Amino acid sequence: MQTSFQIPRVLSLNVNTLKPASAVQSQEDQAGDLPENISYDARGSVPDHGPLIPNPAHYPAPSRLPERNPMETTWGFGRFENAYNDQIEKAVEEVWEHPDYPLDPLTFKALVAAESAFKKDAVSPTGAVGLVQITGGTARAYGLRTSPPPDERRDPDKALPAGVKILADKLTVINQPNENEDYGKKVAEYYAREGKPNPEQMETLALAGYNGGGSTVVRAMAYAIEDGKDPRNFANLVAEDRPMTETPLYKAIKDTFGERFASGKYHEMGAYPGRIYGIENREFEPLRGKRIMVDPGHGGGDAGARGPEGAKESMINLGVSLKLRDKLEALGAEVRMTRDTDRKVSHPDASQSEELRARVAMANSWPAQVYVSVHSNSAANPAAHGTETYHSRNASEKSKEMAAAVHKEMVGATGFRDRGVKAANFHVIKNTHMPAILVETGFVSNPVEEKHLTDPEMQDKMAQAITNGVEQVFGLNANRGEVSFADTGKIIEAPVEAQ
Numbered sequence: 001m002q003t004s005f006q007i008p009r010v011l012s013l014n015v016n017t018l019k020p021a022s023a024v025q026s027q028e029d030q031a032g033d034l035p036e037n038i039s040y041d042a043r044g045s046v047p048d049h050g051p052l053i054p055n056p057a058h059y060p061a062p063s064r065l066p067e068r069n070p071m072e073t074t075w076g077f078g079r080f081e082n083a084y085n086d087q088i089e090k091a092v093e094e095v096w097e098h099p100d101y102p103l104d105p106l107t108f109k110a111l112v113a114a115e116s117a118f119k120k121d122a123v124s125p126t127g128a129v130g131l132v133q134i135t136g137g138t139a140r141a142y143g144l145r146t147s148p149p150p151d152e153r154r155d156p157d158k159a160l161p162a163g164v165k166i167l168a169d170k171l172t173v174i175n176q177p178n179e180n181e182d183y184g185k186k187v188a189e190y191y192a193r194e195g196k197p198n199p200e201q202m203e204t205l206a207l208a209g210y211n212g213g214g215s216t217v218v219r220a221m222a223y224a225i226e227d228g229k230d231p232r233n234f235a236n237l238v239a240e241d242r243p244m245t246e247t248p249l250y251k252a253i254k255d256t257f258g259e260r261f262a263s264g265k266y267h268e269m270g271a272y273p274g275r276i277y278g279i280e281n282r283e284f285e286p287l288r289g290k291r292i293m294v295d296p297g298h299g300g301g302d303a304g305a306r307g308p309e310g311a312k313e314s315m316i317n318l319g320v321s322l323k324l325r326d327k328l329e330a331l332g333a334e335v336r337m338t339r340d341t342d343r344k345v346s347h348p349d350a351s352q353s354e355e356l357r358a359r360v361a362m363a364n365s366w367p368a369q370v371y372v373s374v375h376s377n378s379a380a381n382p383a384a385h386g387t388e389t390y391h392s393r394n395a396s397e398k399s400k401e402m403a404a405a406v407h408k409e410m411v412g413a414t415g416f417r418d419r420g421v422k423a424a425n426f427h428v429i430k431n432t433h434m435p436a437i438l439v440e441t442g443f444v445s446n447p448v449e450e451k452h453l454t455d456p457e458m459q460d461k462m463a464q465a466i467t468n469g470v471e472q473v474f475g476l477n478a479n480r481g482e483v484s485f486a487d488t489g490k491i492i493e494a495p496v497e498a499q
């Protein structure tokens with residue numbers, strides 16, 4: 001539905017005015033910046049998003065988003081989510097300095113979202129909240145002015161290149177461990193023996209390092225080597241098969257920050273890469289959590305309309321509906337079907353009205369948030385043909401929107417005659433308590449359309465068309481003002497190591 005997007009791979013050496021890594025190297029030994037308020041929320045609060053649990057299943061890096069424009073995401077940015085795409089891409093292109101480890105602008109965008117505390121309008125055009133959460137000391141070390149106002153951390157042209165530079169420096173620390181330290185030496189020797197982390201492993205390690213410090217990551221890697229584990233795999237640093245206090249990451253954090261901060265920092269830092277990848281996954285699932293009832297009309301003893309070659313409407317409806325279910329589920333929706341085989345919905349001897357009531361009851365009692373009934377049309381005149389989409393006579397605006405969106409997609413996908421969006425009080429769309437439509441895919445009574453309707457490829461196109469229409473009306477992109485990021489994580493105020 002969107003044109004594909006080429007991740008810019010034009011990477012260049014650092015030509016910006018930010019200070020090099022060596023300028024902040026000395027802070028490394030001071031166990032990082034001391035805690036300071038890293039929330040830029042104008043109201044002075046960070047909402048409680050519940051506990052962060054490091055989950056090894058979140059690693060390694062996620063798959064990419066090949067068929068969408070990955071910069072057109074909704075997560076983390078609320079209404080202004082895409083306002084800074086250009087600056088993000090520019091910052092990555094101009095500041096990233098590791099040609100062997102390309103930085104995907106989307107990954108950096110996810111990091112910005114994570115750093116912006118996962119709340120609606122975290123990035124606002126008024127600069128009310130920060131783009132990249134950088135402690136004051138680190139910000140100044142990277143050449144940003146924090147006072148007197150304006151605080152340059154709130155200026156995307158300044159904060160975004162600084163964020164990229166900081167991430168690049170974390171990666172440098174992990175890529176070239178400090179061999180003057182025992183832990184650094186141990187990791188360097190491991191690299192010499194087994195090779196350095198691959199780009200995906202390095203990305204995960206560097207993201208954890210962004211949150212908690214590159215040298216803390218290297219320390220954790222050294223502990224993993226002592227355990228006989230591959231230190232390049234971040235999951236081995238937060239392994240679930242032992243108590244937290246025995247994990248390499250916890251031990252390293254305790255070394256760096258002390259016991260007082262170790263538990264909180266472990267949960268924050270350990271969950272951090274997964275949280276970033278979690279944001280990314282969200283874009284795969286624009287219908288995440290939406291409860292959708294798919295209703296293939298007829299079934300069992302009730303075949304519905306019949307085609308001249310004997311095609312049964314009930315089977316066409318079922319074929320389209322099963323494909324529709326799979327496509328909706330792939331977008332994250334929770335889908336139930338009134339039937340998923342060739343049977344009646346309530347009981348084998350059910351009357352037509354019992355059947356219709358049973359379908360409505362399933363949707364209303366769940367309750368579904370969206371209802372789609374799939375039928376095929378029939379007429380005495382075999383020449384009648386085309387597709388039409390129904391909402392009820394007193395339909396809600398959302399029902400009308402969904403009917404219009406689905407219908408447009410259906411006509412485009414099938415090439416069938418456009419018979420229009422219509423209003424009718426069919427039992428299932430009149431009595432369901434949620435936005436509801438009934439799609440008449442085509443005329444099974446028409447010899448040409450009968451062939452099309454029984455063709456699995458055409459059924460797939462129809463299922464995709466209905467999916468597209470539903471997504472347009474109920475997907476994340478359609479509801480950008482209502483998207484809540486409250487369940488995605490919490491920025492915990494904790495010390496941040498300089499590297």
Ligand SMILES: [Zn+2]
Nearest residue numbers: 297304375376
């Ligand atoms: Zn029907």
